[in-house]
Amino acid sequence: MxxxxxxxxxxxxxxxxxxxxxxxxxxxxxxxxxxxxxxTTIVKTLQMxxxxxxxxxSRCGTPIIATFNNQDLVVDPGTRYHxxxxxxLAPLDSDLDVPKSILGEIDSRCRHLDHAIxxxxxxxxxxxxxxxxxxxxxxxxxxILSLLRRMPTEILEEIFSWSxxxxxxxxxxxxxxxxxxxxxxxxxxxxxxxxxGLSSLWSVIxxxxxxxxxxxxxxxxxxxxxxxxxxxxxQLFFRGGSRFRCPAGPxxxxxxxxxxxxxxxxxxxxxxxxxxxxxxxxxxxxxxxxTRLRISWQRPSNYGNRDSIDxxxxxxxxxxxxxxxxxxxxxxxxxxxxxxxxNLDASWETHWGILTMCPHLVEAGITIxxxxxxxxxxxxxxxxxxxxxxxxxxxxxxxxxxxxxxEISFPVExxxxxxxxxxxxxxxxxxxxxxxKLSLRGCPYPFILTNFLEQHPSVDxxxxxxxxxxxxxxxxxxxxxxxxxxxxxxxxSSMGFASVDKAVIDYAFLQQLLQCRWYVGLKTCTLxxxxxxxxxxxxxxxxxxxxxxxxxxxxxxxxxxxxxxxM
Numbered sequence: 128m129x130x131x132x133x134x135x136x137x138x139x140x141x142x143x144x145x146x147x148x149x150x151x152x153x154x155x156x157x158x159x160x161x162x163x164x165x166x167t168t169i170v171k172t173l174q175m176x177x178x179x180x181x182x183x184x185s186r187c188g189t190p191i192i193a194t195f196n197n198q199d200l201v202v203d204p205g206t207r208y209h210x211x212x213x214x215x216l217a218p219l220d221s222d223l224d225v226p227k228s229i230l231g232e233i234d235s236r237c238r239h240l241d242h243a244i245x246x247x248x249x250x251x252x253x254x255x256x257x258x259x260x261x262x263x264x265x266x267x268x269x270x271i272l273s274l275l276r277r278m279p280t281e282i283l284e285e286i287f288s289w290s291x292x293x294x295x296x297x298x299x300x301x302x303x304x305x306x307x308x309x310x311x312x313x314x315x316x317x318x319x320x321x322x323x324g325l326s327s328l329w330s331v332i333x334x335x336x337x338x339x340x341x342x343x344x345x346x347x348x349x350x351x352x353x354x355x356x357x358x359x360x361x362q363l364f365f366r367g368g369s370r371f372r373c374p375a376g377p378x379x380x381x382x383x384x385x386x387x388x389x390x391x392x393x394x395x396x397x398x399x400x401x402x403x404x405x406x407x408x409x410x411x412x413x414x415x416x417x418t419r420l421r422i423s424w425q426r427p428s429n430y431g432n433r434d435s436i437d438x439x440x441x442x443x444x445x446x447x448x449x450x451x452x453x454x455x456x457x458x459x460x461x462x463x464x465x466x467x468x469x470n471l472d473a474s475w476e477t478h479w480g481i482l483t484m485c486p487h488l489v490e491a492g493i494t495i496x497x498x499x500x501x502x503x504x505x506x507x508x509x510x511x512x513x514x515x516x517x518x519x520x521x522x523x524x525x526x527x528x529x530x531x532x533x534e535i536s537f538p539v540e541x542x543x544x545x546x547x548x549x550x551x552x553x554x555x556x557x558x559x560x561x562x563x564k565l566s567l568r569g570c571p572y573p574f575i576l577t578n579f580l581e582q583h584p585s586v587d588x589x590x591x592x593x594x595x596x597x598x599x600x601x602x603x604x605x606x607x608x609x610x611x612x613x614x615x616x617x618x619x620s621s622m623g624f625a626s627v628d629k630a631v632i633d634y635a636f637l638q639q640l641l642q643c644r645w646y647v648g649l650k651t652c653t654l655x656x657x658x659x660x661x662x663x664x665x666x667x668x669x670x671x672x673x674x675x676x677x678x679x680x681x682x683x684x685x686x687x688x689x690x691x692x693x694m
Contacts, residue, residue, distance in 0.1 A: 336368035536566035573605035625655035
């Protein structure tokens with residue numbers, strides 16, 4: 128950059144001041160001294176400006192601004208002007224000339240600086256604009272080199288499939304342009320083509336009207352998603368809400384739209400209201416693809432007082448059914464002989480009648496509800512293919528025989544622990560089965576449980592969910608028992624602990640247990656925590672669990688909705 132020297136004007140102005148001072152022959156008086164002070168101050172001010180004021184770029188004419196130096200404005204101590212600057216003294220009329228003259232110079236300098244700042248800001252804005260353009264251009268060129276552009280379609284389809292949220296994750300699974308698969312169609316033309324061509328991406332439909340917010344899902348959006356399934360099978364998750372949460376009209380219209388494609392339903396998971404239940408009869412003889420059915424009720428229903436729900440009786444492929452209604456029992460007819468999985472809230476009398484018609488069950492969940500726990504005089508139900516069993520009351524085990532049973536889950540209350548384990552032992556002896564997995568919820572009864580494990584060395588998986596703070600002592604006693612003697616339940620290769628409400632598990636003891644068991648064959652451990660942060664381990668325990676992971680133990684941690692689904 129070439130700089131133009133424009134000091135000449137300033138130098139001539141300084142010379143004129145010096146000339147006037149040289150030709151003054153008389154003894155200087157007060158007026159002369161004030162003039163000398165004014166001249167000295169102006170000289171210093173002009174000297175400050177000569178370092179930068181006249182320097183400009185030869186190409187664009189922008190002033191070159193020098194660094195401001197406070198020493199350029201130093202006033203000699205002892206002068207009248209110095210006293211006025213550093214005090215609140217009232218100036219005389221004769222003192223006003225100096226600050227007025229200096230203010231004029233300062234204002235001129237400030238105007239010059241404002242102009243220079245404005246020009247520099249304009250240049251900065253232009254440079255920033257160019258920088259953003261270069262960044263965009265750089266991103267486009269790097270995009271050309273991206274492996275995603277050359278990724279085989281089969282791999283891209285697999286990645287897309289993993290991006291579809293699980294229905295258990297309600298927030299991410301909800302129908303929205305901001306969630307997969309909809310968001311995949313707005314990235315690039317290739318991604319859009321791949322997403323539109325993969326019907327399985329669009330086959331899961333999740334609609335939720337239960338969270339208290341009025342959800343007006345567009346019918347046109349659902350129609351578009353249905354077209355993109357390309358006539359493939361559909362998994363429908365429909366959470367109906369009461370009229371107090373959401374108007375019934377939009378829900379009915381949406382369910383009727385989806386019912387037009389009922390022949391392609393493979394999975395139906397629906398939370399019913401009276402209005403939705405009244406639409407079910409229209410589904411009769413129109414469910415050839417349905418294999419899994421889950422029905423629950425949001426609120427007490429008047430529909431249960433009517434005839435049973437019969438539309439699923441003729442579903443030829445239905446093998447998995449779950450019906451949950453904590454308010455009242457609603458009869459639902461289904462093809463019992465072909466079921467392999469069964470989960471129902473009902474009286475034991477109802478359960479017994481259904482189980483006798485389900486010879487092919489592999490998994491069963493028997494929840495005794497509506498005060499129907501009393502056992503009638505019935506013959507034992509033999510379920511020769513049953514491998515996994517959950518019961519809400521262990522007393523029903525006395526009426527079952529399951530020769531292929533491998534997994535059993537049951538609650539244990541403080542008052543009936545010995546009776547529960549006796550019922551489990553009787554079932555195993557009667558069935559001559561080989562247990563592999565034992566899951567209990569409640570009080571673990573350490574002495575009885577460890578004795579049971581010693582009697583059944585085939586059990587290699589133990590799961591315990593602690594639901595009450597009153598179970599703290601027994602839970603920690605069990606942990607100590609399993610830690611103290613590795614020979615107790617030596618066959619355990621997988622363990623799991625869940626803390627539902629409060630921190631009732633001593634995680635320091637638990638970490639010692641895992642470390643001890645790791646050396647004698649433990650391979651996996653699952654720790655589940657509730658939504659309450661008080662159930663979480665402290666940071667030190669987290670670090671120790673990570674250290675166990677690093678040594679090779681497969682440790683799984685889960686909290687919130689994921690943990691609740693396993694408890």
